[in-house]
Amino acid sequence: MVERRRFGNLIPHLILCIGVGIVGFPVSLAFVASTHEPTIIANGQMPLTPGPYVLENYWRTLFVGAGRSTREPVGLMLVNSLLMATIIAVGKIAISILSAYAVVYFRFPFRMAAFWLIFVTLMLPVEVRIYPTYKIVADLGLLDTMAGLTVPLIASATATLLFRQFFMTIPNELVEASKIDGAGPIRFFKDTVLPLSRTNMAALFVILFIYGWNQYLWPLLITTRSDMQTVVIGIKKMIVTSDALTEWQIVMATAILAMLPPVAVVVLMQKLFVRGLVETEK
Amino acid sequence: MRHPPDERAVFRSRLLPYGLLLPQIAITLVFFYWPASQAVWQSFLVQDAFGLKTEFVWLENYRDLFSQPAYYRSLVSTGVFSTAVTALSLSIALLLAVMADKQIRGGAVYRTLLIWPYAVAPAVAGVLWMFMFHPSLGAIAQGLRTLGIDWNPLLNGAQAMILVVLAAAWKQVSYNFLFFLAGLQAIPKSVVEAAAIDGARPARRFWTIVLPLLSPTLFFLIVVNIVYAFFDTFGIIDAITGGGPAKATETLVYKVYSDGRLGGDLGGSAAQSVILMAIVIALTAIQFRYVERRVTY
Numbered sequence: 212m213v214e215r216r217r218f219g220n221l222i223p224h225l226i227l228c229i230g231v232g233i234v235g236f237p238v239s240l241a242f243v244a245s246t247h248e249p250t251i252i253a254n255g256q257m258p259l260t261p262g263p264y265v266l267e268n269y270w271r272t273l274f275v276g277a278g279r280s281t282r283e284p285v286g287l288m289l290v291n292s293l294l295m296a297t298i299i300a301v302g303k304i305a306i307s308i309l310s311a312y313a314v315v316y317f318r319f320p321f322r323m324a325a326f327w328l329i330f331v332t333l334m335l336p337v338e339v340r341i342y343p344t345y346k347i348v349a350d351l352g353l354l355d356t357m358a359g360l361t362v363p364l365i366a367s368a369t370a371t372l373l374f375r376q377f378f379m380t381i382p383n384e385l386v387e388a389s390k391i392d393g394a395g396p397i398r399f400f401k402d403t404v405l406p407l408s409r410t411n412m413a414a415l416f417v418i419l420f421i422y423g424w425n426q427y428l429w430p431l432l433i434t435t436r437s438d439m440q441t442v443v444i445g446i447k448k449m450i451v452t453s454d455a456l457t458e459w460q461i462v463m464a465t466a467i468l469a470m471l472p473p474v475a476v477v478v479l480m481q482k483l484f485v486r487g488l489v490e491t492e493k
Numbered sequence: 494m495r496h497p498p499d500e501r502a503v504f505r506s507r508l509l510p511y512g513l514l515l516p517q518i519a520i521t522l523v524f525f526y527w528p529a530s531q532a533v534w535q536s537f538l539v540q541d542a543f544g545l546k547t548e549f550v551w552l553e554n555y556r557d558l559f560s561q562p563a564y565y566r567s568l569v570s571t572g573v574f575s576t577a578v579t580a581l582s583l584s585i586a587l588l589l590a591v592m593a594d595k596q597i598r599g600g601a602v603y604r605t606l607l608i609w610p611y612a613v614a615p616a617v618a619g620v621l622w623m624f625m626f627h628p629s630l631g632a633i634a635q636g637l638r639t640l641g642i643d644w645n646p647l648l649n650g651a652q653a654m655i656l657v658v659l660a661a662a663w664k665q666v667s668y669n670f671l672f673f674l675a676g677l678q679a680i681p682k683s684v685v686e687a688a689a690i691d692g693a694r695p696a697r698r699f700w701t702i703v704l705p706l707l708s709p710t711l712f713f714l715i716v717v718n719i720v721y722a723f724f725d726t727f728g729i730i731d732a733i734t735g736g737g738p739a740k741a742t743e744t745l746v747y748k749v750y751s752d753g754r755l756g757g758d759l760g761g762s763a764a765q766s767v768i769l770m771a772i773v774i775a776l777t778a779i780q781f782r783y784v785e786r787r788v789t790y
Contacts, residue, residue, distance in 0.1 A: 223592040224599075230589045231606045234666065237621040240632060244624065255630040306517040313513035318503050325514050332525050334777040336724050338746050339769040342753045342762060343528030343535070363524035371517065379501070386502035396504035425614035427728035428750065443614045447732050450620065463624065466617050473612035478605060485671060488611075 238470070245269070245464035252459045264460065272464040277449040285465050288442040292424055293472070295441055298361040299423030300416050307370035308408065312400055314371075315378040316386070326375075333368035337429055345432050355436050364429060369491050370415055377411050378404070414487035417480050421473045442469040529770065535763035554764040563740065564748075564765075571744040574658060575722035582662040583714060586669030591699070593670075594677040604674070611667040615725060619732025622660035646734065650741025653734045657742050660733060661726045668721075669714050676710035677703070716780045723772065745769055 240259075244252055247262035273286040314326050337344060344363055353359030381404070389399045430441050440448070446465045450457050477484050539550045558564050593603050610618070625633045628645040637644040646653040680703060688698050704711075727746055730736060736743035736751055743751065749769065753762045 220595060220597040223595050223597050226592045227589060227603045227607075230585070230592075231603065234607055234610060234663065237618075237625055237663070240625055241621050252630055255635055257630075257632065259632075306520065309513040310517040313510040315501065316503055317506060317510035317513075319507075319510045322510070325518060328526075329517060329521060332521055334774050335525070335529060335770055336773065338724050338727060339749070339773060340525075340528045340532055340766055341749065342766070343531040344524055346531075347524065347528055362520060366517070366520040366525050383502040386504075390502070390504075396506060396509060399504070421612050425612075425616075425728075427614065427616045427731070431731075443616045443728070446620055447616050447728075450623070450732075459624065459630070462620065466620055469617050470613045473614070474609045477609050477612040481605060481608075484608075488668070488671065489675065 238467075241463040241466045245272075245460055245467055247460055249458055249460050268460050268464050269468075272461050272468065277458050277461045277465075283437050283440060283445065285442060285445065285468055287438065288440050288445040288465075289468060289472075291439060292441040292443065292469075294357065295360055295426070295430070296420050296423035298357065299364050299426075300419035302361060302365040303367065303370050303419050304412055304415055306365060308374050308405075308412070311371050311374035311378055312404065315375055316396060316399075329368050329371050331368075332366060333372070337364060341428060341432065348433060353433075355434055355439060357439075359433050360430055360439070361423075364423070364426065370419070373411065373415065373490055374408065377408065381407060410483070410486075411490070413480075414483045414490065416487075417476055417484045418487035418491055420476060424473045532763045532766040532770070535759055536767045537760070538763075539760050550760070554760040555768075558761060558764050558768075566740060567743050567745055567748045570654070570740075570742060571723065573654065574661075574726075574742070574744055575719050577654075577658040578661045578665065578722040578726070579715060579718040581658065582665040582669055583711070583718060585662070586666045587673050587711075589666070590670050590673035590677055591703075593674055604671075607670050608667040610664050611671075613664060615661075615664065615728030616732045617728075618660050618664045619657075619729040622656060622663070622729075623733045626656050646738075648738055650738055653738055653742050657726070657730050657733050660729050661722060664729070665718060665721055669718070672710055672714055673707070676707050680706045713780070716776055720773070720776050723769075723776075745772075 243259060243261050244257060245268055246265045247257055248264055251257055251262070272284075273289075274284050276284040310325075310329060314322060348354060348359045348363060351359070353362075385403055386399065389403060394402065425443060426441070427443050427447075430444050434440060434444070442465065446462060446469055449462045449465060536554050537549055537551060538547045539553065540547045589607060593600055593607075613621075623631075625631050626644070626646060628634050628647055634644050643649075644652060646656045684702060684706070685698055688702050693701070723744070724746055726744070727750065730742055730744065730747050734742045736747045745765070746769065749762060749765045752758065752765065
C-alpha cells in the first residue's frame with residue numbers, strides 16, 4: 212500500500228461486496244424461486260428466503276420435467292448437454308493437437324497453405340453462417356444426430372494456434388535426443404509431446420467445455436427431437452408465452468441445474484480456467 | 494547439432510503430416526468453407542417464389558437490404574446495444590478490478606465470487622434477468638412499480654433494450670474483470686509509488702499513470718466486448734425479448750435468424766450473412782494489428 216488511509220481498506224471492501232452482491236443476486240433469487248410453490252411466485256408474493264419445497268421441486272425437475280411445455284425430464288437434458296460439451300471439447304483438442312503437430316514438426320508442400328486455411332476460421336463464428344451450414348448438415352442427413360450437433364462446432368482455429376505456439380517452445384534438443392534414441396514422429400508425439408501438453412490440454416478443456424455446454428443457436432436449429440434437447444435449449448422452451456402456464460419454480464430449478472456444471476468447473480479449476488482464457492485470447 | 498533460433502528440428506515423412514492434418518482440414522472445408530462460400534454465392538442470386546429459377550443479379554440483394562428501413566433499425570439497435578454493453582461492463586469491471594488490486598485481505602475470494610458468471614450460458618442469463626424484471630411477477634419489477642415507473646419490457650422497446658443490455662453486461666463483467674486485474678497487476682508498483690512520493694493523490698495517479706499503462710488492455714477488451722455483444726448474445730436476446738417488442742431489440746445476428754426462419758428470401762438472408770462476416774473479419778483484423786503492437790510495446 213502506498214499510503215495510509217484513514218478508514219483502512221473499508222471502501223474497497225465495501226465496493227467489492229456490492230459488486231459481489233449484484234453479480235450474485237439474480238442467481239440467489241433463482242434459487243429462492245426454485246424452492247417455493249408455483250402459486251406464490253405467480254402472484255408476485257415470493258419472499259426473499261428459501262421455501263420448503265427444495266426436494267420436491269428439484270426431484271420433479273430432474274426426473275419429470277415441466278409437464279405442460281417440454282415434457283422431458285431435465286436429468287435427460289443434462290446428460291445431453293454433458294455429452295455435447297464433452298464431444299466438442301475433446302474433438303477440438305484432438306484434431307487441433309494433431310494438425311498443430313503436423314504444421315510444427317514436418318516440412319511438406321502446402322504446409323503454410325494448410326495453416327492459413329485453418330487460421331482463417333478463427334474469424335467466423337457459426338452464428339454468421341448459420342443457414343448455409345444448417346443446409347449442409349441437412350443435406351448430409353445429420354439433423355437430429357449427435358454428429359450434426361457437434362462436428363460443425365469442432366472446426367475452429369483457436370486450439371490449433373495455441374498448440375502451435377506451445378510446440379514452438381519445446382526445445383529442439385528434445386527432438387534430437389529422441390531421434391538419437393531411434394524414435395519416430397509417432398513415438399515422439401506419444402512419449403514427449405502429449406505429456407508436455409497436459410496442462411495446456413486441461414486449460415483448453417475447461418474453456419471449450421463451457422463453450423460447448425452453453426451453445427444455443429446451433430442446437431436450436433439442429434435438434435427438433437425433444438429427447439435430444441440440451442438443458443440450455445430446454446429451459447427457454449419451458450417459458451411459455453401465456454404466463455399462467457409457465458411453471459417458474461421448475462424453470463428456476465432448471466436454471467440452477469443448468470449453470471451448476473460449468474460454474475463448478477470455473478470455480479474448482481480456477482487456475483486452469485484463467486490460463487485457458489488468457490491463452491486462447493492471444 | 495545447433496540450429497539457428499528460428500529453425501526447428503523436424504521429422505521426415507511424406508504422408509504422415511497430411512494424415513495428421515486431414516481431420517481438421519476436412520471438417521473445416523465441409524462445415525466452414527463450403528457454407529461460407531455458398532453464402533457469398535447466394536448473396537448474388539435471386540430465386541423466384543417456387544425455387545425453380547435462379548438469376549444472377551450482382552449486388553441487387555445488397556442494394557435491397559440497404560433500402561429497407563428495417564435493416565437500418567437493426568443496425569441502430571446493434572450499435573446502441575453493443576456500445577451500452579461494452580461501456581457498462583467495462584466500467585463496472587474496471588472499478589472492481591482497481592478495488593481488488595489494492596492489497597486487501599480476501600482478494601482471491603473476491604475474484605472467485607466475481608468471475609463465475611462467465612460460465613453461465615447466455616440463454617440462462619436471459620432467463621434469470623427476465624425473471625427478476627418480469628412485469629407481473631418479477632421482484633425488481635415490483636420495486637420499480639412502487640417507485641411509480643410503468644415497467645413493462647414486453648411492451649416498451651426502450652425498457653426491453655435496457656433489460657437485454659443489463660443481462661449481457663452482467664455476464665461480461667467477469668471476463669473484463671479478470672483481464673483488467675491481470676493488466677493492473679502487471680503495472681510496476683514502483684511507478685505508482687514514485688508518483689505518490691511526488692504528492693499525486695490516488696485519483697490523479699489513476700488518471701495519469703494507471704489508466705495510460707492499462708490502455709493496451711482496455712483497447713483489447715473494447716474489441717472483445719464488441720465481438721461479444723454482436724455475436725454471443727443471441728441466447729440472451731432470444732430468452733428475454735425474442736427480438737421484440739416491435740423488433741426493438743433485433744440485432745443483426747438476431748435478424749439473420751428470424752428472417753431466415755420465415756424462409757423465402759434466400760439471397761437477402763445470404764447477403765446479411767456476408768455483411769456479418771465482413772464485420773467479424775474487420776474486428777479480428779483490428780484486434781490482430783493491436784496484438785502485434787502489444788508485443789513490440
